[in-house]
Amino acid sequence: MTAAAETQAVERRQHSLTLYAGAVLVGIHVVIALLTLVWLPYDPSAMAGGRLEPPSWLHWVGTDRLGRDLFTQLMIGSRIALMVGVGAVAIGAVIGVTLGLLAAFASRWLDDALAATLDILIAFPTLLIAMLVVAASDTASLSTAIVALGIALSAIVARLTRILAKRVLLMDYITAARTSGTSWLGIVLIHVLPNIWPTLSVNFALQFGLAVIAEASLSYLGLGAPPPNASWGRLLQEAQGTVYTAPIGAIAPGVALVSLVIGMNLLADGLREAIDPTRQAR
């Protein structure tokens, strides 16, 4: 084996390590989230134990002030986090890709206007936009939070889509397709989307992590899913007052949150490396 080939093999292994680590971390959360649909250690609202019990065989990460099992709450937190991530990214993708493609195909001045609007929207932090959307709706709920985050994310997706699509549209094969009479919808479906999809999906994985953190922040501020939805952000907020007497109540949701976000980011990294055309060419 040549030296170059050997380096390449080592790099490959590193790539796949990132991908696997990410997949495992995210996978754990997915398994837990699916499990909550059929089984939970305790009824989440049942005050099954005493006040702030330390971890034990009965309560793996102890109980909260009301004596509810924290592990149960954390499991439900996984489900809520994944719902938020998937939901927000899906909404962001639909709105963002549509807008981005429109901009890419639009006449000059409409494209400029859309691009400027997107740039302004991106200047606002995701959390701020989400807070505005939640404030505009009457009551805070999990679905408003998801919609709010989806809208906030769509600006980022739209800008990326526009840039990627424009790059594709400059290619010779697009000109060829146009001259041969392919409709613009056909161009989008046959040429543009398949070309930009790999880059977009890496971006979606990153947005997913962003959405999960933003939802935790919203819940921490009391703007996310209302109680008794056991969002990690709300668990953190509730544990804040008891952080000295029962630190596990704050640590556990923190670890859960970080593990999912890191997992998602590793997955994104791994995906990017796996699909990176420059690397494949070497």
Next chain:
Amino acid sequence: MRPTKILLTAALLASVAFGPGALAQDYDPGATIRIGSLYEPQNLDNTAGAGQGINEAFNGNVYEGLFTLTDAGSVEPVLVEDYAVSEDGLTYTFTLREGVTFHSGEPLTSADVKYSIERVTAEDSRSSRKRSLSTITGIETPDERTVVITLSARSISLPYNLSYVWIVNDAAGDITSAEDGTGPYTLDEWRRGSALALTRFDDYWGEAPTNGAVLFQYFTDATALNNALLTNAVDIVTSVQSPDSLAQFAGNPQFTVTEGASTTKELLAYNDRVAPFDNVQVRKALARATDKARLLNSIWGEYGTLIGSFVPPTDPWYVDLTGVDPYDPESARELLAEAGYPDGFEFTLDTPDYDPHPIVAQFLQSEYAKIGVTVNINIITANEWYTKIYQEHNFEATLQEHVNHRDIVFYGNPDFYWGYNNPEVVQLIADSEAASSEEEQTEKLTEANRIIAEDAASNWLYLYPQIVVSAANVTGYPVNGLNSQFFAYDIQKSN
């Protein structure tokens, strides 16, 4: 801060000039007492919805009343030297104390008193005691030192109610961001969002404070507040809001922890006007479905007191009514069935977004699920609470902490936000006001209290403990904090 510095310098000079023996106190008379609190006032006017924080900072410190409610719970004259009540109890003649000046330098006159009372009873006043003073029909000021108040009906608690009325200079104008009172401290500076600085008023008519200045420092977070005390950034925490932070202070000789008698009640207030809460049996059922001992333990650990009505043990008309609707889910279910809700019902619980309300709401949600009642928790801000619930009465049930002392009279007002309307209670409370002796007043209110409890007018969940933690070198602060007052003038700080 300049006046503080001058005072400090003066104290230093005095100690140098007269030697160490001249200053016999073992405390520093020029010290700044730094008080940490979670209750920053919204503005500086207690008739403009400023919140409990303004009572804490200003009552007795910056403003004084004709009377004061002492930390021990008695009513004593302050700006009144003497007063006489007519035979029929309808005319009160107050003689004002001499030599009292406002911080602006103007002397206290009867016109100021008239102005101050009218501020509280005015149309747009948001004072919680506005209604208690509604029997006042006329305020005469025959001379500079005499105020004659005429009433439409006897009002035995007039002196008590007047303790809520700040005496403000009638030339002061808008006092939402400035002050002109007669108290031992003047407002030095209000840094919105962070602190209220008070400085000793040198021309104070009474005994001078045992410290030079007071700094109320505001925190939005209890953990940050406790950390401030731990790191000596504040000297006192006015009311500890969670038992879990006490572990850091209890048993540590550097700190003193006191538990006083509080008047703060945590309440599940129903809108008694609307179904199903217009039904006594439904209200009693919910009361019996609430394991209050467990709730109190969840929130306060070993602290706090269980109550069976709105009256705390420090009020003269307290009787133990915890046995009226004891925890009994079985009978709760029966009561619901009798009331026509065998399968329970569903209601929205408007829950203020700050501790302990969200956690209490979840507790109730879980408890009531056991008797088939579904609770939908709707989190709202304190401002929303004021408009939606207090003003518009647009709610089914809500959680709220009621801090006031002797506030059972709120149940005698059918227009109050919770809409409890029992003519018998309205009459008893009116009669108690018209009583000719305190015994009679106590008797009437005890009876009213009993009926309100039998009617389960609201669900009285528990009485907060009043826990003050201070650095060990600070003494003389109020331990009960009745009405959230925090008199600072006797606080001593040694070096």
